[in-house]
Amino acid sequence: MLSVGVDLGGHTISAALVERKGETARMLSRADRETPGSRGLDEVVQIIAGMVDEVSQGRQISFVGIGIPGFLDKTRRKITRLTNFSGLENVYFLEHLAPALNRRGLSPLIGMENDANCSAVGEAFCGAAKGCRDFIVLTLGTGIGSGIFVNGGLLTGAHGMAGESGHMTISGKSDMSCGCGSAGHLETIASADYIERGARQEGLPPNFRLLWNMRDDKRADALISNALDALAGGIASLVVVLDPEKIILSGGMSKAEGLAEEVRARTLRWLPLPLREQLRIEASALGTEAALYGAASISMLER
Template structure:
């Protein structure tokens, strides 16, 4: 039996690599920028080159697990709008270069949820859901210890749940009003720009050359009224998404991950309050927590895919 497995998390901004031993202990990790030009064609070669640079002997690798930002069905990538991919067979594209047929693929949020269920905030739980709030919004669902993919590989694509709004914003998927447009890092900035149009007071955010989601959360924590109103609205949308997860899959734990989750308990408390205001009472004991593995959840879960789909 070969001693190592790879977990690889392909995101819209970066590609994260983790080399693990058979007990899923992380040996080393690194990342490279994601080059999504030319419909993401360069990504395949970039992945192979980076693996070969860090792994002189590919014969020591049992398999490769991938998390990708889009629906996946039986290892086949249906679509990744942030990468420019459509109908991609990663195993077919990489097996010869990596000299390995054991290449398994899952939706990035599903894979991150699996990582948190294996070794993170939901360790030991069999029914887990996760929302990843980063450049976009993904969600992953683990039911009875297994990933839920669905008929078309789109189970858990809550980032494209339509949220009723007066001024819905266009999403990269082609729809308007997706959760991603109001709950991701970009979505929180969207809320800020809309609310700022009618805001009459002064905000400390005006002192920034560029207002990102971190600046908004920092200002809200310091009592800035505009920032608080932005965070409160975003928390409602995230709480609403948690409510949908609770009545459709009934998880014992909902894990909030991604860059936005770095706001910590300040965000979790607001989301939990919105969730309990909306929740169907039999699912009221669902707990909302911050991810423990951070940006590493995807590589842990991807490595775990190699083991469970061995």
């Protein structure tokens, strides 16, 4: 089966042609484009349709899945709110994409899913969560997303919006307004964007990976420590509620060497004793490819 996964990001749009044979999947081609500054509906739709056409290389594709960075309605037809991306809210996105694909002679089934959920699906089918029935993927980047599997199935909730761990309130840690329309949420303390904003104010390089490598500087260490403590508090709360087999860290921040070990050490402090020993936190080996594999595979989810 040939399908295309698309990851709509705030900075980059990626698309990949994925071939699945039984239990194995491989990426046959991939394209990346800068997200247009306008972030307007028509422009985004045309770019995605063009990229699907490009990576398909004239081959017959049966499914196109789109990873969306925000809240979707329960039916996965309407984008409800994009936290770090404006211009596509309250839009029945697939109803715009289908005719754009048709005009290029493409008529696959199409679907969409929250981007962090796509990463979790990718890890489940092709990555570190293969064989796991209960796990959490945290995407640490522009914002903080998460995808959660419980009893072997993707957790979506009563209204389709479960698993938005970046919008958990970490009491007393922040009162900053959040892209979701509320305030004081985990991603306003621990996402790369907010850490880098803090670095800019301190006259430090606004780049998480650089800051991570200069933790011998007290100011850099304080910024990172504050963020990781909040992240660890959020993870500890998720663990006591969900008791996962493992937590997989994905997204740009997760590439910092030793981050998973550092987050694990900080998380342990807040866990009840019976949950400490089996706490497993690891960095994704698939990286950004997880969201593409996952988006290409969402048609295989049991809903």
